[in-house]
Amino acid sequence: MIAGGIDVGGTKIEASLFDGNWHAVETRRIETPANYAELVAAVQDQVAWLEAQQAGLPLGIGIPGRHDSQSGLAFTANLPASQKPLRADILEAIGRDARFGNDCDLFAYSEATLGAGRKFNTVFGLILGTGIGGGFCVGQKLFQGANGTVGEVGHLPFPASLNLPQRACGCGRTGCFETLGSGPGMVALGQHINGHTASPAEIAAEDGEAFKAWLSLIAALVASLQCTLDPDCIVLGGGLSNIVGVAERLSAAAQPVMLKGTSAPIILKAKFGDSSGTRGAALLAVQA
Template sequence: MIAAAGIDLGGTKSEVQLFDANWRLVNKRRDATPGDYDALVAMLSEQVRWVLDQAGGPVPVGVGAAGLVDPDGNAFTANLPAKGRRLPADIAAAAGHPITYVNDCRALALSEAAFGAGRGHATVMSLILGTGVGGGIAYDGQLRPGPVGTGGEFGHTPASAAVVSAHELPIYQCGCGRMGCVETYIAGPGLARMARDLTGRDWTPETLAAARSSDAEAGRVWDVWLAMTGDLLLSLVQTVDPDVIVLGGGLSRVPNVAEDLGAALRGGQIAGFGAPPIVLAEGGDASGARGAALAALNASWEGPRDD
């Protein structure tokens, strides 16, 4: 019996996963993400109808996607053709079924708190280091959205002035419209750009990470990245004091990155005080969809975010 479904919506693919009451994966389906808005809504509504057909009736359906939804229900997202459009409400209307719409980074935090690397901890923070930077916080296995709705947008906090000044880095404009967001330095594209500015050489995040022990310039760039990301982590720890920080995203797959970031965090912490463990997400590709499904189930049909 299908108890809930989650859709992990990305810029290139949208995967819907069906879960039973024990959170075992029952079935899944993947579709390419369309490049225009009407086709996107049509594809997602078809995925929701597929869920209902597979379940034999109504079940909670969650959609996890990058970006935010403002108080008027409009999407703010860079990698989907939906900016300024009422995406959650339009999906629900086209499918004829309510949905719960949640940021994908928050969905990962929820999934890892309930089922993965954060299980058993009271306060679980996720940090996604990929094409962008974001995260979420789960308290006692639950997300607690605030009145503004921007909690977890860690990548759009200011970059460390100390690191920028020490290495004479340029101030980059962020996709959000602001200048100097930390995402512009520590996300994958930001790391590559920072490497070019520091060394004059073109690196991908993967080639730079692989060469960081054998190439002095790559090692220097990696140290700057660790310092910048470590300062972000320190700010988060000193603000939230989480039990554990769970890493996700493409850069989390760099060998020993959790250990490197743990050392950077501890090195910046106030003397005499500790730091939470930094661990890798256990759920892999399933975490986002599973977290969206759990968010929908937790909504209990009383307040799904479909408008």
């Protein structure tokens, strides 16, 4: 075995053991507890399971949200750990070293090194799910800026020219891409345009005005990414990436809104679905 990875998610905590070909040889899932002390104990339990398979393996742990670089306190909407020193408490509980990464970063990292983006130099992993987030890799290494916010593209404002409603976002601003582009956002967009409630799968299958508005919205996000990070490739993850043909439809919608004389990034669906968190964490553990 080469490394172990743990993905601490809002509903489950998954641990996997990877061999030299980066295949997950063994995987164990447990439910995510609802309180902080049990959460730390559950991560400790997964580390103990990995250690029982092979002691002293390089270990990576993915956690949603961010950590304050000064105080070490967690900011996370999906875990009972906000304003807690989660990384420090996990390290104390497990009594060994581990590398930590943000879940969106680890998705981007696993896709850029081993997944759909592996042939490209600059890869943005874009998660279109409950929220919109991502991570950016250059030369198959994670790019980390001053605050670790390079993937927070869901909180960029969408263009006024789209003529879409300004809704409040969880981040405290209004008119963020996430408010209409995430899974719940697409439902709200469908309500706004069609006047009735439909699921993202229904909206996509209907392929009417609401889905076309969503494609235009995400194409505008791709245009924003092109003018800032200018990635060669965008790899789509999250629940909305499972809409049949969505990468092709977004590619077609994006090209007309790129800067004149430029090509849109290649847009691809992720190779690793739900397993990108553990794989990315394990990869991080062996990164020099």
